[in-house]
Amino acid sequence: MRGPAVIFDLDDTLYPSNSFVAGGIRAVAVLLRDDGFTDPDPCDVLMEVLETEGPFSLFDSAFARLGVRRTPELVSRLVAAFRAHSPSISPYPGIVDLLCSLRNHGVGLGLVTDGYPQVQRSKWTALGLGHLFDAVVFCRDIDGGDHPKPDPFPFARAHHLLGEPDSVVFVGDNPSADFPAPDAFGWRTVRVCWPEATHILDGDTVINRPVARNAAELRAILSRILDFPS
Numbered sequence: 001m002r003g004p005a006v007i008f009d010l011d012d013t014l015y016p017s018n019s020f021v022a023g024g025i026r027a028v029a030v031l032l033r034d035d036g037f038t039d040p041d042p043c044d045v046l047m048e049v050l051e052t053e054g055p056f057s058l059f060d061s062a063f064a065r066l067g068v069r070r071t072p073e074l075v076s077r078l079v080a081a082f083r084a085h086s087p088s089i090s091p092y093p094g095i096v097d098l099l100c101s102l103r104n105h106g107v108g109l110g111l112v113t114d115g116y117p118q119v120q121r122s123k124w125t126a127l128g129l130g131h132l133f134d135a136v137v138f139c140r141d142i143d144g145g146d147h148p149k150p151d152p153f154p155f156a157r158a159h160h161l162l163g164e165p166d167s168v169v170f171v172g173d174n175p176s177a178d179f180p181a182p183d184a185f186g187w188r189t190v191r192v193c194w195p196e197a198t199h200i201l202d203g204d205t206v207i208n209r210p211v212a213r214n215a216a217e218l219r220a221i222l223s224r225i226l227d228f229p230s
């Protein structure tokens with residue numbers, strides 16, 4: 001046994017996922033321009049769709065505005081470019097200091113992240129936080145197996161890799177994906193609601209779950225739970 005430990009989600013918890021999406025859009029726009037779609041500019045259209053409608057119908061809405069005919073070949077080419085682009089992303093303000101403080105107080109750090117494993121790995125490498133973490137679990141590639149959240153298996157795997165600490169806090173942003181397993185395990189949890197995060201308006205079945213809107217609030221909540229100076 002060892003502990004305590006804090007396990008984090010990645011997207012919209014440690015860094016803003018919109019910054020990754022913006023990079024993917026730039027890569028997609030290059031291909032659309034090469035295909036002759038230059039007026040209006042594909043990057044402007046895609047960014048406007050992202051801001052007004054969110055990421056979920058990005059291509060379909062942008063195709064309509066650009067006059068692009070949707071074909072399976074085109075979509076697979078654009079999706080491949082989106083996923084393969086080199087992320088230009090950074091942690092949220094104050095996150096690196098907080099992670100360092102937690103480590104300095106003997107708190108183990110873990111990551112449980114969902115999504116396409118190659119994409120999640122490229123994000124994780126770009127963020128440069130790996131040296132601070134004791135356990136990193138990619139839900140869609142655990143010994144080759146696919147265990148998307150809210151499957152409890154990746155959470156249990158992170159707990160095991162951290163040496164099965166008695167005291168665990170899970171920090172995430174997506175109520176329906178991030179918290180069912182930690183709640184079932186009896187872990188403490190903190191919801192982060194960073195500005196403009198994808199799930200900021202999602203309902204949560206646990207009404208008294210602590211919520212942090214910035215790194216200072218997250219530090220204060222973790223300090224209280226884990227009893228270290230804020």
Ligand SMILES: [Mg+2]
Nearest residue numbers: 009011012173
């Ligand atoms: Mg997330």
